[in-house]
Amino acid sequence: xxxPADLIIVxxxxxxMAAAVTALAGGLRVVLIDxxxxxGGQFWRHPPEHARSVIPTEDLHHGxxxxxxxxxxxxxxxxxxxxDLRLHHHAWSAVREDDGFVVHAVDRQRAPQEIAVxxxxxxxxxxxxxxxxxLPFPGWDLPGVLTIxxxxxxxxxxxxxxxxxxxxxxxxxxxxxxxxxxxxRGVEVVTVCEAAHPRAWLRHPGPLLRSxxxxxxxxxxxLALMRHRIPVRPRTAIISAExxxxxxxxxxxxxxxxxxxxxxxxxxxxxxxxGVGWGFAPQLDLLVxxxxxxxxxxxxxxxxxxxxxQRTTIFGLYTAGETSGVGGAAxxxxxxxxxxxxxxxxxxxxxxLDKKRLAAVxxxxxxxxxxxxxxxxxxxxxxxxxxxxxxxxVVCRCEEVSAGVIRSARAEGACDHRQxxxxxxxxxxxxxxxxxxxxxxxxxxxxQVYEPAERLVATPLTLGAxxxxxx
Amino acid sequence: MSELIIDGKPLAFVEGQTVAAALxxxxxxxxxxxxxxxxxxGVFCGIGVCFDCLVTIDGVGGQRACLVPARxxxxxxxxxxxxx
Ligand SMILES: Cc1cc2nc3c(=O)[nH]c(=O)nc-3n(C[C@H](O)[C@H](O)[C@H](O)COP(=O)(O)OP(=O)(O)OC[C@H]3O[C@@H](n4cnc5c(N)ncnc54)[C@H](O)[C@@H]3O)c2cc1C
Ligand code: FES
Numbered sequence: 422x423x424x425p426a427d428l429i430i431v432x433x434x435x436x437x438m439a440a441a442v443t444a445l446a447g448g449l450r451v452v453l454i455d456x457x458x459x460x461g462g463q464f465w466r467h468p469p470e471h472a473r474s475v476i477p478t479e480d481l482h483h484g485x486x487x488x489x490x491x492x493x494x495x496x497x498x499x500x501x502x503x504x505d506l507r508l509h510h511h512a513w514s515a516v517r518e519d520d521g522f523v524v525h526a527v528d529r530q531r532a533p534q535e536i537a538v539x540x541x542x543x544x545x546x547x548x549x550x551x552x553x554x555x556l557p558f559p560g561w562d563l564p565g566v567l568t569i570x571x572x573x574x575x576x577x578x579x580x581x582x583x584x585x586x587x588x589x590x591x592x593x594x595x596x597x598x599x600x601x602x603x604x605x606r607g608v609e610v611v612t613v614c615e616a617a618h619p620r621a622w623l624r625h626p627g628p629l630l631r632s633x634x635x636x637x638x639x640x641x642x643x644l645a646l647m648r649h650r651i652p653v654r655p656r657t658a659i660i661s662a663e664x665x666x667x668x669x670x671x672x673x674x675x676x677x678x679x680x681x682x683x684x685x686x687x688x689x690x691x692x693x694x695x696g697v698g699w700g701f702a703p704q705l706d707l708l709v710x711x712x713x714x715x716x717x718x719x720x721x722x723x724x725x726x727x728x729x730x731q732r733t734t735i736f737g738l739y740t741a742g743e744t745s746g747v748g749g750a751a752x753x754x755x756x757x758x759x760x761x762x763x764x765x766x767x768x769x770x771x772x773x774l775d776k777k778r779l780a781a782v783x784x785x786x787x788x789x790x791x792x793x794x795x796x797x798x799x800x801x802x803x804x805x806x807x808x809x810x811x812x813x814x815v816v817c818r819c820e821e822v823s824a825g826v827i828r829s830a831r832a833e834g835a836c837d838h839r840q841x842x843x844x845x846x847x848x849x850x851x852x853x854x855x856x857x858x859x860x861x862x863x864x865x866x867x868x869q870v871y872e873p874a875e876r877l878v879a880t881p882l883t884l885g886a887x888x889x890x891x892x
Numbered sequence: 893m894s895e896l897i898i899d900g901k902p903l904a905f906v907e908g909q910t911v912a913a914a915l916x917x918x919x920x921x922x923x924x925x926x927x928x929x930x931x932x933x934g935v936f937c938g939i940g941v942c943f944d945c946l947v948t949i950d951g952v953g954g955q956r957a958c959l960v961p962a963r964x965x966x967x968x969x970x971x972x973x974x975x976x
Contacts, residue, residue, distance in 0.1 A: 456940070456959070458961055468908040468909075469961065471907070472906070472907050473908075476906060529959075532955065533949045533952035533955050533960070552937060553937065562931060562936075563932075564921040564922030564934045565922075565934075567938060568938065568942075570937065571935060571936060571937045571939065571958075572938070573938075575912070575913055575916060578908075578909075578913070579906075579912075579917070583916050583935070666922065666932055694921070815929075818944065821931070851943035852942050855941045855942065856936075856937070856941070
């Protein structure tokens, strides 16, 4: 693409792909960048194009028809030169400049080599998705204990199962596709511990009943789990993991209504791998640094505040997908379309969707958001989760700060994750609090929603790549 | 199958896998120890956010094994090889 772009999109997951397709249909020139080796994001994660015949993963997917339609449109535009698709590109900073945005990225196609890339456009759409939200427990840092998203990612992009006897735990519907996917690859899934009580669904039945598509997907997983005889245990949790060089067992327990283990119900199960996840936390680095306003979400996350058209509070900056509220792939696609329609309108271009279809997308977004809200309320983080911790439990994996040290910091007056960080170094290591932040925040007994700290760069860089910028 | 060299030994992988996927496929879930407690670590998040999976690749340290695609002839050094 030789002419300057009208729009940069960071993130080629469901949201970014859908946004790009709509923006391209409206005649805009688009740069779409993603750090991965293929488009699709987390939901439609695939091996790189050239490896698909040797690493078959199609059977692990849902909604592939839409994925293929979006991919084909994108590659057609890329051949025509209207789309500049850049995989292997990690965006590490985005700043406002004059009337637009500058995105700094590194091209890691030949990693560890890094090539600095600077992109400019009048408008920017950030669709960087989310990562698994974690709660520490004794043994969660043993090798073989992974996030459920990590298990899924290894399966969907590498065709690899991380164990042969696996226990899954946490909360939320995402446990089910991971269990089904592992079973499809011959893994024995010995238990799925879902902390929530099924009754919680009945408290907000409206949005759940109004989403037949979700029921169909859920029923599919339920059948797969039955076929493989995978026991799903409601109101239970993995409260510890044991092992040495690798996890060898987990301890599970029934939970009381506040989420503390019911005495006498503990059971040990032998495993060689574990997957845990407590919903998702949106990946907000670029957006927080750009200064856009955040808002609270019922799942306990801070998310980007957007208007009806996915505009952030910064002029020319849009967001879609998990960054504006965790809601899954279908919602991400719809929000991507809405965001691109706003970009078109704000650039003075004609809309792609006519009024009637735009209204239909808006009402579908409203329904999906209501569904996501009901799900979040039905799958909360158990209030007493910290009763699983001993003082020795590592909370900050990078700086190896234990629960006991964080509790003392609280006793000394620290009342949120930022103050705990100053006193203990929790959240100061390589991951910058991405893994322990929400947990540290809860341990500091804060009543406020967790807001991630500002991170100067969204991905660590070599000095060489930084030096390239001066050239 | 292709091969990379890890701590001086060959490791087979399927073209398209990341370094972490190749290691996990070979049954290894840890390849590093932590600075203070010398705890073993390997792959945790699988998507580049936790930094548990760090390795040295072709002489460059601090590389996330879960992000870097394995390449024929690539040399990977783990901390386990240098730590006594
Ligand atoms: C590990 C993991 C696995 C998941 N698997 C499933 C599943 O199997 N089924 C399911 O229903 N849901 C799954 N989810 C939930 C997922 O969040 C949604 O289903 C959906 O993918 C959200 O779409 P999105 O477009 O908002 O974000 P994503 O799909 O997360 O896409 C965001 C994209 O942005 C890219 N990106 C992020 N930061 C940068 C940066 N700084 N520079 C360049 N690129 C960047 C990422 O590489 C990614 O491709 C998973 C989530 C995670 C974290
Ligand atoms: S496993 Fe988390 S960064 Fe690689």
